[in-house]
Amino acid sequence: MAQNRRKKNKDLSKKIAEERIILLFELAEQNFKTHPERTKRYVELARLIGMRYRVRLTRDQKRRVCKHCYDYLVPGNNCRIRLKDSMVQTTCFKCGKMSRYPYYERPEKE
Numbered sequence: 001m002a003q004n005r006r007k008k009n010k011d012l013s014k015k016i017a018e019e020r021i022i023l024l025f026e027l028a029e030q031n032f033k034t035h036p037e038r039t040k041r042y043v044e045l046a047r048l049i050g051m052r053y054r055v056r057l058t059r060d061q062k063r064r065v066c067k068h069c070y071d072y073l074v075p076g077n078n079c080r081i082r083l084k085d086s087m088v089q090t091t092c093f094k095c096g097k098m099s100r101y102p103y104y105e106r107p108e109k110e
């Protein structure tokens with residue numbers, strides 16, 4: 001039964017890790033305006049927790065992080081988002097590099 005317990009603990013720590021990552025992204029969001037220098041640290045911690053517990057960031061979380069300098073991105077503030085050929089193109093103002101993601105959601109009618 002020891003094996004079962006170990007598995008349970010593993011699942012639990014994964015769940016805790018997921019919750020911590022969500023919390024760190026919330027903190028980054030809250031601190032972006034008042035303490036922008038903190039946001040990168042929150043993202044860094046979220047990534048470390050993800051690696052440690054093998055928890056992947058959600059699609060939305062990944063899109064809030066620059067692929068190149070790992071800074072927290074806030075559209076209209078420190079990054080620019082453009083749609084191009086069913087791809088979302090994010091330009092980070094800090095490192096000036098572009099990240100691209102496939103554009104899944106249906107485009108809104110104008």
Ligand SMILES: [Zn+2]
Nearest residue numbers: 066069092095
């Ligand atoms: Zn960047």
